[in-house]
Ligand code: ACM
């Protein structure tokens with residue numbers, strides 16, 4: 063069966079669409095990232111216990127890996143044989159050097175599955191596509207007796223658009239154990255990502271065993287005392303295991319040994335590394351330390367030389383990430399050693415000292431053949447030799463870096479920081495409410511070729527990566543409100559932040575831009591949630607998709623679509639949050655008050671989405687700041703005091719005097735407010751105890767308080783003692799404003 067070729071880009075999509083469009087709900091249509099070329103040939107192949115894997119010399123470990131991938135769900139240990147012959151009922155693995163690196167061809171007909179990789183990586187990606195052509199149960203770790211392992215006949219020709227397709231895990235602020243890191247490698251490789259950047263070191267923890275400096279991990283890997291003590295580190299054996307596991311799955315692991323700042327854990331272990339040598343402890347709360355490695359003392363460089371020597375024995379990647387972000391130079395300015403160095407070198411600023419530091423590191427790692435990668439600060443400050451700039455600030459930095467001759471990897475805060483919430487819906491991520499949401503669509507639409515990039519610099523754009531920072535995990539606040547993972551600062555929460563955004567990132571870096579299509583991606587993703595479920599990978603369940611919302615004679619008609627195959631939508635029409643027992647949505651809903659409707663996607667009793675709802679907006683009250691919530695009849699009691707509570711995280715953004723307004727919107731009764739309290743991370747930090755009534759003059763309902771000890775990441779709550787005066791027919795909204803802003 064030959065491969066039907068279309069010229070390029072859009073015409074290819076049309077042809078693919080015409081061919082595949084004929085068969086409804088075909089698995090082949092759902093591949094993520096979308097392959098470059100896919101044609102269905104009308105045949106089917108059925109995997110059975112007698113299917114043999116024939117592999118070309120050199121691919122034995124890959125054949126074994128495929129065997130291992132197919133075994134748990136099918137229960138069959140297929141026979142793998144070294145042979146180049148074309149046999150029936152077989153999966154053939156071979157290398158075809160004429161294909162691009164990481165590229166592959168996959169041919170499926172009734173007789174055989176043939177995978178030709180441009181290299182071993184390409185063969186592995188052929189496996190991943192093959193798994194996506196099999197029923198979702200193939201990902202299950204348990205035997206699936208009732209599944210028929212049928213594969214649709216296809217011809218696929220595929221290769222990645224970018225060479226660097228990555229994710230960063232911040233294992234310092236929260237220690238993810240070896241098993242989770244390996245699971246994460248599986249999660250990445252399922253979607254053909256190939257670079258895992260491990261943020262191994264930060265103020266809150268040193269995670270890499272260095273034999274010459276045992277205190278780095280005996281002291282630097284732990285924080286807190288007694289029952290509160292947390293932490294951990296990877297032994298050198300753990301790292302060897304992780305790296306080998308990753309290598310077989312075409313994932314390079316890049317260690318980040320951060321200099322000169324974000325290193326308090328190292329200073330806690332060896333105080334001589336800082337300028338003043340003052341003993342410190344590994345911090346229990348998130349902050350960015352002012353301590354830096356002393357650039358004036360040679361002992362700093364001796365230490366780093368030793369650390370790099372051991373690091374490079376463990377990580378074969380040609381890259382070493384040296385961090386370099388967010389340095390503040392207070393300590394260097396006060397330090398006689400650093401100032402002496404600065405004078406001797408004839409430097410004028412401490413920023414120039416950091417350039418000196420980086421150049422020393424660059425020289426140090428060069429003898430190991432390593433290229434340095436750093437956050438965009440290191441590029442800004444003018445390195446002599448070519449380095450890779452990991453651009454996090456903004457697109458302008460990316461343009462500057464390419465113009466200065468550096469390769470870049472995009473990891474932009476606004477698009478690719480997966481610790482940012484996916485939506486601004488109340489309850490999404492309480493503690494991170496100050497960060498603008500990064501929706502699935504925003505990740506999907508991201509283009510590594512940023513606006514304004516001259517075509518001649520295009521080869522310097524190596525690719526992009528998502529960043530999963532875990533500093534929120536140590537803020538000590540409740541992260542989000544979906545009950546099953548509430549308060550869960552854990553791997554489950556990392557899964558939640560990762561998927562489905564990782565799938566969108568994968569398509570952004572693998573599939574040519576001209577072939578990307580947001581609606582198509584959403585359609586394909588619908589069936590992928592089942593694959594993630596089968597694989598035991600968590601994800602953020604998307605809210606029901608709104609197909610239509612129409613008003614006619616004061617009635618709204620709402621039509622929804624379930625965004626997850628096999629899930630259901632449940633809804634309420636009384637303003638109360640739906641749960642897994644609420645009414646099942648089966649047809650469009652009519653409702654008179656739009657704000658009373660809420661719907662959730664339910665995958666299982668413990669896995670469901672945040673609500674889709676239509677909050678009323680009050681542009682007329684914008685002069686009172688931003689809305690923090692509302693009260694409704696159901697919230698108050700007649701002539702009896704209750705404590706009502708609203709989440710003000712993200713609305714209280716800095717120190718200052720704030721005003722909270724209680725504004726009645728409708729109802730015959732009024733609500734009396736007998737004072738308010740402001741809680742930071744659950745503890746009272748301010749109050750205004752006067753009384754006000756919602757239906758009287760507005761001044762009376764303005765409650766003022768002062769925030770003097772703001773902390774990034776802290777959760778703020780406003781509580782009011784409220785009474786429905788003479789009844790409960792009272793509804794209103796609450797606005798908050800920073801005075802004089
Ligand atoms: C960073 O987010 N400080 C790289």
Ligand code: ZN
Pocket residue numbers: 336337338355356357358359393394397398399400
């Ligand atoms: Zn110093």
